[in-house]
Amino acid sequence: MTQTDPRAGVGAVLRDLRERLPEHGLVTDPAQRETYACDGLAAYRVRPALVVLVESADQVAEVVRACSRHDVPFVARGSGTGLSGGALPHADGVLVVTSRLRTLHEVRPEDQRAVVDPGVVNLAVSRAAEPGGYYFAPDPSSQQICSVGGNVAENSGGAHCLKYGFTAGHVLSLEVVTPDGAQVTLGTEAPDAPGYDLLGAFVGSEGTLGVATRATLRLTRLPEDVRTCLAGFGSTDEAGAVTSAIIAAGIVPAAIEIMDALAVEAAEAAVSCGYPEGAGAVLVVELDGPAVEVEQELDRVRRLCAEHGAVEFRTAADAAERAEIWKGRKSAFAAVGRISPDYIVQDGVVPRTSLPEVLREMGRISAERGVRVANVFHAGDGNLHPLVLFDAAQEGATERAEEVSGMILDLCVAHGGSITGEHGVGADKARYMPRMFEPADLDTMQLLRCAFDPAGLANPGKIYPTPRMCGERPRVVHAADEPSVDGAEVF
Amino acid sequence: MSLEEVLGATCAVRPAGEEDEVDGVPAGVVARPASAQETSELMRACSAHGLAVVVRGHGSKLEWGRPPERVDVVLETGGMAGLVEHARGDLVATAGAGMPLTRLRHLLADAGHELVVDDLAVGRGADAAGSTLGGAVATNLSGPRRLRAGPLRDLVLGVRLVLADGTVARAGGKVVKNVAGYDLGKLMTGSFGTLAVVTEVTVRLHPEPQEVRQVHALVPRERLAPVLAHLVRTQTAPHVLDVHAVPGADAQVSVGLGGSPGSTRRRAARLAAELSSPGLVGSAEAVVAVDPERVTVEEITHVVPSAAEPWSTAEEVARRPTLLRVTTRLSGTAELVQVANDHGLTITGSAGVGVLRATLPEEAQVETVLGAVMAVRAATTRLGGSTVALDAPPAVKASLDAEGTWGPVPGLELMRRVKAQFDPGRTLAPGRFVGGL
Structure with a gap:
């Protein structure tokens, strides 16, 4: 198990794999490996020692077993669209690329299920389910390219998870390769499988508990009616207040999004989306469900927007206009x-009611530091995506932007929120985890990791800033420190 | 030094009585910590002395699973029963594990909020107070309305827990959207108190619907499959889609609709009309739309028994039927209902999600029960689901081992490793869970 030269480990893995996998799946050329050096977070780059383009679940198991044999770290990668460096390769490790596992095995509307390989693109599931009247609800903005395997690893959300929940609520069963190379099924086609909810814990574990090789997904009925509306406001405060009023009215919209003036300006410049000119904030609300219900809710939303001083309110008349509204967002x-x-694309969460205050404080930080921050957010669930703007060519600008970015996360934690709502911790935010959790919290979470991956080979260095050693008998209470039942000592 | 004296330094402790038995296993003492800190001290002491601990809320589902190997200490969560926070604008609440669901419902109601969990176990004998929040989490208690709001595991946003060694930890958070770190809330939900003592839970709330209506139908056996196939596709967005079938009778199908005033009436009328059509139920008399704005469980019971859980009626509570949790792929519900009824089981549950409960009366012969469990399990395995014997009369339980109780468990080896990490000394409810964990 002890490798003095880490490269020797990869060499041994490569020798093993040459006997078991076709040569075309093994990428050894440095220039080719370099193309996998980062995921959607390009600020971090590491060239993996070996890239394997797997073509079956068995091949995934072969690769992981070889890594386990030679004590070599491995990182799984889907489409590489992640924004937290979750698929950042390990310099002395193997990158397992699942994007060739693209078979959509089954779509069964009568069971509301689809069975897919991990490399299948998110939107492809919905496209395949649509003729039967269904779709796959999690819809990250990258849905045209991101893979189901990546969605599972990150527990992806999207604009519509306010009503429909995250990926974890839409996965019934997974075939996974655990870090020792075993092929295990978690969950059943029906919910509530017996035993611990390892499925629920695996989804969102960012590739640190193994590699998913097949997923049984829950499909959601396409709603009878969808109405999307857009309102312009003088400020994000007003838009935020309307959001709270909508929720307080008992309406659960499919999505509520807010963009601030700077984000609107950028969107206008890029795609001419025709948002209200000069608006301090734009609010997008989407309602779906039975037509009679949606119609009533739309009336209420319209009234609430007017009461809160909307400068403009428009409703998409058809799918084309709906797409137009969403284009800017x-x-x-x-x-x-x-x-x-x-x-920098930031991802933080605050309780919805803290939104106005947090936005004001963010504005203050931005002004103080002279760093512009554009805000786009899933207002319904308090998930902020501040975009911290800078020019890397200017001296110190990158550092200032990173500092502001970190201050925003502190702001989220101080208000009882989270350092990530949907992008994951990955390589990028591991250092922020101690701001949100105590050491005992992080140690306890890693017990799960020790159960799955005692050698710490699956995506090491992600999520947790300090790996827990699993070899030690963790936290054994020493009997000698405690009085025995029969002893004379008292507590 | 007695157990009571040793543990008495950590929290309130009293000797256990006959009523503190856990599924026939006598208990040593009953400890009632008042905080996570006290729980931590108690658990440290228990671990140090190799004592077995069973966590108890109201005890309404304490017999679910296998009987524990030993019960030295019953850890009551009643000392941690407060509402910590109800963040109204955020639709989030945090409460101690000992919080009764009925009290939580009452506390949230004045804001028009609710935790969407249908309490399926109102408790036996003197303790008919229903589940606590902690007990609901331990068993992943989820009833008919999970169709819309999701099962409890999806509503748990954060947990505070105490490990067997006394470590106090927190996972998740107080916001609905959060992917920082492993979701230990899901791991704890449905773990039957065998991984850690959950002391506090943060849950997602939903606004109570302004109006609720029901549509019920009596469905002849041969039409059940097409009726359910129609209903799982309906565009009326039901929050409940339940089936209730007693051997030898027509199946009863109940649909619940919630929403804004007027909208539920129109949707209920539309659904009733659809169901009355010749291809489905085929008779308008067999379909009833029920109007009241707010229907309590008791009121629904008078209309259709399916709304009341089979073991929560007064007669059943006093008894101890064999209670199975059975799951299936959606298109298999009608077949599963038939198999269950053919073996004398009454079956009730969500045809919208494929999770149901089947019961056999306490008087049923042990061989009959075992045969029924095997037959139903064969059916659920074929239909992509599972069969778990949650509870049964002692004679039946004695004839079922861990495998007979839980059936095939995918990922069992990993579960053993998880248990070994969280509770290496097997302090928490040893033997109660899958694989004899």
Whole structure:
């Protein structure tokens, strides 16, 4: 198990795999390996020692077993769209790329199930389910390219998880390869499988508990009616207040999104989405469900917007207009590139009621530090995506932006929120975990890791800033320190 | 030094009585810690002395699973029963594990909020107070309305827990959207108190619907499959889709609709009309739309027994039927209902999610019960689901081992490793859970 030269381990893995896998799946050329050096978070780059393009679950197991034999770390990667460096490779490890596992095995509307390989693209599931009247509800903005395997690893959300929940609520069963190379099924096709909910714990474990090789997904009935509306406000305060009023009215919209003036300006420059000119904030609300219900809810939303001083209110008349409204929102991240050469996409969560205060404080930080921050957020669940703008060519600008970015996370934690709502901790935020959790919390979470991966080979260095050693008998209470039942000592 | 004296330094402790037995296993003492800190001290002491601990809320589901190997200490959560926070604007609440669900419902109601959990076990004998929040989490208690709101495991946002060695830890948080760290809340939900003592739970709340309506139908056996197939696809967005079938009678199907005033009436009328059509139930008399805005469980019971859980009626509570949790793929519900009824089981549950409960009366012969469990398990395995014998009369339990109780458990070897990490000394409810963990 002891490797003095880490490269020797990868060499041994490669020798093993050459006997078991076709040569075309083994990427050894440095230039080719370099193309896998980062995921959607390009700020971090590490060239993996070996890349394996797997073509079956058995091949995944072969790779993981070889890594386990030679004590070599491995990292799984789907489409590589993650924004927290969750698929950042290990320099002395193997990158297992699942994007060739693209078979959509089954779509069964009568059971509301689809069975897919991990490399299947998120949107492809919905496209396949649509003729039967169903879709796959989790819809991260990257849904046209991100893979189901990645969604499972990150417990992906999206604009519509306010009503429909995250990936964890839409996965019934997974075939996984555990870090010792065993192929295990978690869950059953029906919910409530007997035993511990390892399925629920695996979803969102960011590739640290193993590699999913097949997923049974829950499909959701396409709603009878969908109505999308857009309102312009003078400030994010007003838009935030309307959000609270909508929720307080007992309405659970499919989505409630807010963009601030800077984000609107960027979107306008990039895609000419026709948002209200000069608005301090734009609110997008989507309602879905039975037509009679949606119609009534839309009336209430319209009234609430008017009461809160909406400068403009429009409702999409058809699917094309709906797409038009969403265009600005969905392109917001990329659009910011039009108004700033560089930017950091942040992902934090605050209790919905803290939104106005947090936004004001963020504005203060931004002004104080001279760093512009554009805000796009899933207002319904308090999930902020501040875009911290900077120009890396300017001296110290990158550092200032990173500092502001970190201060925003502190703000989220101080208000009882989270350092990540949907992008994951990955490599990027492991150092922030101690701001949200005590050492005992992190140690306890890692007990799960010790159960799955005592050698710590699956995606090491992600989520947790300090790996827990699993070899030690963790936290054994020493009997000698305690009085015995029969002893004379008293507590 | 007696157990009581040793543990008495950590929290309130009293000698156990006959009523503190856990599924026939006598208990040593009953400890009632008042905080996570006291729980921590208690658990440290118990671990140090190799004592077995069973966590108890109201005890309404304490017999679910296998009887524990030993019960030195019953850990009551009643000392941690407060509402810690109800963040109204955020639709989130945090409460101690000992919080009764009925009290929580009352406390949340004035804000028009609720934790969408249907209490399926109102408790036996003197203690008919229903489940506590901790007990609901321990058993992943989820009833008919999980169709819309999700099972309890999806409503748990955060937990505070105490490990067997006394470590106090927290996972998750107080916001609905949060992916920081492993979701130990899901791991704890449904773990039957065998991994850690959950002392506090943060849950997602839902606004109470302004109006609720029901549509009920009596469905001839041969039409059950098409009726259910129609209902799982309905565009009326029901929050309940339950089936209730007693051997030898027509199946009863209940649909619950919640929403804004007027909308539920129109949806109920539409659904009743659809169901009356010749291809489905085929008779308008067999379909009833019930109007009241707010229907309590008791009121529904008068209309259709399916709304009341089979073992929560007064007669059943006093007894101890064999209670199975059976699951199936959606298209298999009608077949499962038939198999269950063919073996004398009454079956009730959500046809919308494929999780149901089947019961046989206490008087049923042991051989009959074992045969029924095997037959139903064969059916659920074929239908992509599982069969778990949650509870049974002692004679039946004695004839079922861990495998007979829980059936095939995918991932059991990993579960053993998880148990070994969280509770290496097997302090918490040893033997109660899958694989004899």
